[in-house]
Amino acid sequence: MQTQTLALAFLAATTVGGIAWVFLYPYLSGEKKAASRRASVARTEPAAARGADRTQRSRREQVEGSLKELEARSRQDKKVPLSLRISQAGLEWSEQKFWIISGVLGLVGFGVAFMAGGGMLGAAGIGFAMGLGAPRWLLSFKKKRREKAFLKALPDAVDVIVRGIKAGLPLFESIKVVVNDSPEPLRSEFRQIIETQAIGIPLGEACSRLYERMPLPEANFFGIVIAIQQKSGGNLSEALGNLSKVLRDRKKMSEKIQAMSMEAKASAGIIGSLPPIVMLLVFITTPDYIALLWTNSLGQLMLVCCLVWMSIGVMVMKKMINFDF
DSSP states (O other): OHHHHHHHHHHHHHHHHHHHHHHTHHHHHTHHHHHHHHHHHHHTOOHHHHHHHHHHHHHHHHHHHHHHHHHHHHHHTSSOOHHHHHHHTTOOOOHHHHHHHHHHHHHHHHHHHHHTTOHHHHHHHHHHIIIIIHHHHHHHHHHHHHHHHHHHHHHHHHHHHHHHHHTTOOHHHHHHHHHHHOOTTHHHHHHHHHHHHHTTOOHHHHHHTHHHHSOOHHHHHHHHHHHHHHHHOOOHHHHHHHHHHHHHHHHHHHHHHHHHTHHHHHHHHHHHHHHHHHHHHHHHHOHHHHTHHHHSHHHHHHHHHHHHHHHHHHHHHHHHHOOOO
16 A cells, blocks of 8 residues: 555655656846847847848749759750751761761772772672761761860860959950960850840850750850850859869860770770781782672672771770769
C-alpha cells in the first residue's frame, strides 16, 4: 500500500513539473520576451528591404527565364542544316555548288578506281567515299580550324569590350572597336552582330545568335552574359571580366588535356597506320601476292570490309582520346 502511494506521488510530481516546464519556463527564461521582440522586428521590416527582396527575386526569375530560353533554342538547333554548316566552315558556297562538287568527286573516284583495275564493287565504294566523305571532311576541317582561330582571339576581344565599357563607351561602340582591331574570323562574326542589331534586332538576341554561327561553349557563354544583362541589368564590365577569366581558364585546361593525351594519340596513330603500311610494304616486295585483294571479287569484298572495320576502330579510338569539358 505504501509503495502504491509513493508511485502515485511520484507521478503527480512529474506531471506538475512537466506542466510548469511547458507553461512557466518560457516566461522565467526570457524566451517568450525574445520571441515577441523578434515578431515585432519582423513586423517593422522597412518597406525598402521588402522592395529589394522583391527586386532580387524578380531578377533571379528573369535570369532563369533567359537560361531556359537559350537552352530550349540550343536543343532545337541540334540538327544543323547544310547551308549553316557551309557558313560555319567560312565558305561562300551554295547548297547546289556543294552537291555538284560532291558528284564530281564521286565520279572521279569511281573512274580512277575502275581504270586502276579495282573492279565494279571496289570502284563504287571508293566513289561513294569520295563523293560523300571528302566534301564533308573538308567542311569539318575548315570549321575546326576556324573555331580554333576564334577561340584564340575571343578572350582579348572580351577584354577590349571590358576596357571600353569602363572608359564610358556603350556596349555597341565597344563591339565596333573589336571589329576594327580583331583578326578573322572573330572580326566577321562580330560584324554580323552589329549588322543584325542595325536592322532592329535587340543586341542581346544578336549576341545570342553568335552560337548558331560558331557552335562553341565560349560563344554561348558570351551570348548568355549579354542577353541576361540586357534583360536584368547589372554590372556588365564585371560580368564580362569574369567571363574573360573563365575563357582563359578553359583555354589552359584544353592545353593541359591536350598535353596529357598526346601519348594516347600517338599510340592510336601508330596502331591505325600499321595496316596500310604493311599493305604498302607487301605490295612493294611481292605485288602479285596482294593483288588478289583488288583483282578478285572475294578480295574486293574483304578489302571493303577491312576498310569499314578500320574506320570503326579509328572512330572508337578517337572517341576514347578526345575529352570534352
